[in-house]
Amino acid sequence: MRTRPAFPGALAALLVATVPASLPAGAATCADRIVQARGEPSRFEVLAKAKARGNWRAQVRTMPTLGPLYANWNQALSADYRCAHGKAGHRCTAVARPCRE
Numbered sequence: 001m002r003t004r005p006a007f008p009g010a011l012a013a014l015l016v017a018t019v020p021a022s023l024p025a026g027a028a029t030c031a032d033r034i035v036q037a038r039g040e041p042s043r044f045e046v047l048a049k050a051k052a053r054g055n056w057r058a059q060v061r062t063m064p065t066l067g068p069l070y071a072n073w074n075q076a077l078s079a080d081y082r083c084a085h086g087k088a089g090h091r092c093t094a095v096a097r098p099c100r101e
Helices: 007-018 045-062
Strands: 035-038 077-086 089-097
Touching: 035 045, 045 077, 045 089
Parallel strands: none
Antiparallel strands: 035 089, 077 089
């Protein structure tokens, strides 16, 4: 009767044990500060938000410490808008902490 060596199983167990378990799958890396950008006035609030979000993305892309990988509004933490209505229409500021996957 032949016995199999225990080495392949031990190697597999060692590899599983050394995989870092501290980071969940898809964990994000976030900037250390919040970025805010104001958009141009618009007659409609939804358009004012879109303009502010576009300016936020452009600002994050041009930041040397962040760049395009951080410019996704949907991945940002605490993403929100501050909007006001005046004579020129709605004007919004996009506020969020940039993150990347």
